Amino acid sequence: AQTVTQSQPEMSVQEAETVTLSCTYDTSESDYYLFWYKQPPSRQMILVIRQEAYKQQNATENRFSVNFQKAAKSFSLKISDSQLGDAAMYFCAYKILGNEKLTFGTGTRLTIIP
């Protein structure tokens, strides 16, 4: 069975600094997708970034980037120039190509210190 592990229940970072959230996953599949979702206090789950496993290049979206290490089954999220609006729960998720099921980790609560 596929599992997603987020080993940091809580993280905090000073505003304008950089923070990295960790995620590891376990799978025997070779074709899959990885996602980071953000859930602010409003509860809406918002897609932050997506990575296709067949792509070696790490995905980036403005201040958000990932470090995808396929052999190590690691998928960390780096947030640069942290802003107060980045405060939220961050969930790592995994999906096999062509399968509807998203498997989520337990989340990391990120606090931004002004």
Added chain:
Amino acid sequence: ETGVTQTPRHLVMGMTNKKSLKCEQHLGHNAMYWYKQSAKKPLELMFVYNFKEQTENNSVPSRFSPECPNSSHLFLHLHTLQPEDSALYLCASSQVTLTDTQYFGPGTRLTVL
């Protein structure tokens, strides 16, 4: 309205009540999902509808009954729930392609007394 909407946002019900949660997506997607989010647990996939056909029922108790009348609307009918069913219920939608990114609604916070 844009994206995925859910009503109501909050619901309190007794164990003998019958209620329904509604989800509507305005993204032109063809797949819709119900998830349950409980404290300190990963999101649990409950049901998947693909082109209005249920393609997954993740061992969900029969007191939860989904309905998908068309590709834009999804309901979750609730009856004789238990206090442990109290949770945030999230709806999501996606376009069934290889990438298949899911977009979520704001959720319904359900409390069962």
